[in-house]
Amino acid sequence: MPIRHSIIHQIDKKPDGTPAVLHVSSIELVESQATENLINDLNVAYNAKARKGWGFFHPQSGAFPLSGWLQAYLNSGGFIEFSTTAVEHLTKLMEESNLSVGGHVLLAHYQQGINDYLVVALLQHSESVTVNADLSVTPSKHLDFGNINLAARINISEWRSNPKSRQYISYLKGLKGRKATDYFRDFIGCQEGVDGPGETRTLLKAFSDFVAAEDWHEDSAREKTHALVSYSLAQAKIGEPITLDDLSELIDEDRPKAFYDFSRSKDYGLSAEIPADKRTLNQFRRFTGRTDGLSISFEAHMLGSKVEFNKAAGTLMLRGLPPKLTDQLKRASV
Template identity: 30%
Template structure:
């Protein structure tokens, strides 16, 4: 599905000759073309596919938050006259980019690159995506077989990004879940300066939520009188739902999962009712983490120089675990591994 771009602006962060962070602003919104819409779609997909995101909201002192004040000024202008809100959006992006520069200075960080502000709409939901990206050189070959080097935005290296669900912020701000952000890079949290720049407080740990969700699914399936094939079928249905929500950027809903898991038709017992009885009940909606999919479909672990990974459905068939002897027996070793083992006998 395509996205609808309302406004798209790019500014640049550089270190000037004095060794100080400096903003080089663009003096106008980019015209919306098919190429820009494609870029917007790629940015959206890259962000929603990133694992380990956090969820939060504007800090309680939001009335003192320049980012919020500037954002709401733009939103008011956009609501009054979407076609004439370019200047308000440009002002908003310049003001908040200067906040980002100040946040970098305050935290002693040095980051250069291009700051992208994208206000877009996807599946009737409006978002504001702000990300800091660098470029990567690539070589092009012309029709005359000449080579030339060009720079392109390195979307694969997106690590500093925050997305605000403007629709939820307007309709349900009390949920305090309208901001999502990429949490870290090489052990460092975005909170060092990016969350300070936006004025965001983290509400939930998405990774931990997804871990609890997967554990709850497995516990629930174990409590049902199901054979291995039925369990595999239900895991596949849960996996399919996860992928759908990841692709759309939408949340996992416990009520939707309950429709994909076995239920007792003669009573009100289903997955949603089961999770409500847990010591720590699940949130009704959870932002999906791509890493959770691997936990659904595979067993994996490493340590002591050994790394093992196999599909869950193979346990008890091709892979046998004996807890008494702490051993795994694998029937049907992968051909490439078998070849390596034979050559080293």
Template identity: 25%
Template structure:
């Protein structure tokens, strides 16, 4: 990992008719050390977060000038400081129009990797803390959360500006509960959705189930497990799911078999790339449900082994009861005697 440029930016609106205050850190070229560590952890959180959206820059450049400023920076018409100054000014305008108090420091990063260049924009989450001074007096302060990340964007430069550019070069993380702050952030980068993640998730699940149904139950479950494993690995890398690579992972003896099946059943070419929601893919490996005061979840591998469903009686028989559950049941029954 090599950070070419990094800068911290902050615009603060505490409401009450006050003007939005801004401040910016120094432009850091190849900062190393703590900044590299912070960026690495933010990237890991970004890649691991499910529910990301995929798209491109809005065509309305007048309302969303971020892409124009970025192009000017990449083409050498302005330096990183001028580019980041404009981003901060736009962020100031966005939160100034918002009907909410917003105070989110931003980290703007230009990273150069072996396979291309990437621009990241992270909105830091801050945790309140107390510090002790030399006189043992408490002073309130804030620290950067390394476990929470709710707003971030990634721009794959080659996919955006290459000869055969992708339509999905801009990835947006907009976590639940971000509200007006999240809408301001999406407007700042000019995000325009191009991928229906819900539909692609359904397509993926249907393709895997259709393929798995051709095999005996034990082999079918192996297919589901490997499909889920592959998607988890791609999610950890922050990458989508290429059908051709998934096909080879599912069956390395016949690496094109799954992709050919999907091409026939789902009319998707083997070079297709999907963006399934990992949270909804758990149904490939787990069976769960709740209602009427009951909540159950178990590995699908246990069906007809430790979990047996009697269709005629609509009854579920569980053997090899987990120890903790058994102890709770015994304790409860003992109390009733």
């Protein structure tokens, strides 16, 4: 993972309301194993976060200036100047929001695969203890990657090559509500473009319909479901989208375009690339079974809510039946 430029600034802001103090670095991080580990650990922690938004830049303006500064840096160079201007703007927005404490601001421009990325993250420290060479112990601090709440990643390559894309920026959605993170999204200048959970649910609905239409044997359906979920979670782990072409080929190697063509013909409105939402994927497993005159299929997350299994009796209790099925049963019972 070649790192083109990286730097850390510090915003000293206490929760007591005192004015924030910005400490600007005048030098970039040196190329080293430590720097590479830092960016890699940040990426791993960022990709592991389930709550993400996906979007694209607002038109460059006084309210949303970052895209203009980034474009100027990419055109003419000057990463330190770009990062300094950006972190000064972030400090101003943080001061105005009065909803955030400070921390170390990491900006890194790196290459992963064929794409260039810019990641911006506000990092906090955590207290720890280290054992010295003489076996004594002393307190120490380390960056707490597990507690990242404010971070965004811009796919520079997609932004520049496909300006109509609506998902070249990803950002973390905080657990404390939108107000606590809106100022950071405003700093990035990002507007929401793609509903990751919604897109993932639509993809899973299209896949379920495809499985039903193909009428596969239970074992085959389970195997292909496992392939879909495994691939999608693997993409989420590395921060890459689900690609319909690749997924279609994975589902049916003998007919690599079958699922792709099915999803297009039924007009689900799916993009060619879909941001993988881990929470939605983890909820998705299908239990299926077929016997004489009876076919049952439901998603695993319904077990225990709309579907209850009595292990001793070997029976299922269903709640929330589809209205059409309910009407048929009522007419049949007259």
